[in-house]
Amino acid sequence: MDLVLVLLGFICIIVGILGSFIPVLPGLSSSWVGLLLLYLTKAVENNYWVLGITFLLMVVITILDYVIPAKGTKKFGGSSYGVWGTNIGLLVGILAPIPFGFIIGPFVGALIGELLYDSTNHKRAFKAATGSLLGFLASSFVNFLFSVIYLGIFLVIVWQNRILLF
Template sequence: MDLLLAILGLCLVIAGIIGSFLPVLPGPPLSWIGLLLLYLTKPVEMNYWVLGITLFFTIVISILDYVIPSQGTKKFGGSSYGIWGTNIGLIVGIFVPIPGGFIIGPFVGAFVGEMIYNSQDHKRALKAATGSFIGFLASTFVKFVFCMMLLGIFCYVFFVNASAFFA
């Protein structure tokens, strides 16, 4: 049963890595649950510090995943219309059945929001939309790096206790 939990945990960590690119899957929470499953096995001693610290960062990164693209819009000169457009575009982009909708959505949302704010300034709207896209890429990179760190912790803990799994 312990080996089954460890395998399921590894599958969740890998799904979390994939989820760091696909907004349909919550990447960091999936990876953290995979790590938790490993710690719930008998061969691995519970380490509340590791689980607590990684849970804290999982929550922070999950929140920042929604904040960073809108802050990118703001940093590149976008108005509150562009920030709202980014957030709405992200949500709509997830559900629109087009390839890359979750990437295109925030960009288009920021652009449309800025055009509603000032329909004469196309250059500013494009700059704000670019900021949204860069924010999305930064958010994706942070999630990927964090999920890879959780995979590293998972592998280290598993291999330190591997002999107990196969005894």
């Protein structure tokens, strides 16, 4: 049973890494479930500090995952229309059957939102949409970075307990 849990945990970690770039897949939360599955084995002693800290980081980063693109829009001079457009564009981009919709959606959503706010200032609308795109890319990078860190933690724990696990 321990091998099954380790294998499922590893799969969750890989899904988490992929999910940091593909919003349809669960990102960091999947990686955390991978760590949890590892700690559910009989061979690995429970460490509630590691689980608690990684859980707290996962919650904070997941919340920031939705806030950062909107803040990027605001930082680059966008209005609340651009922020709403970013969030709506992200949802539409995820659900739309177009390639890279999750990247295009927030950009186009912010652009449309800003053009609805002020249809005469195309330069400001484009700048706000660029801020949305940069915010999304920054958010994805943070998600990827922490997913890789969770993979490292997973591999270290497996290595330390390899005799009991295998």
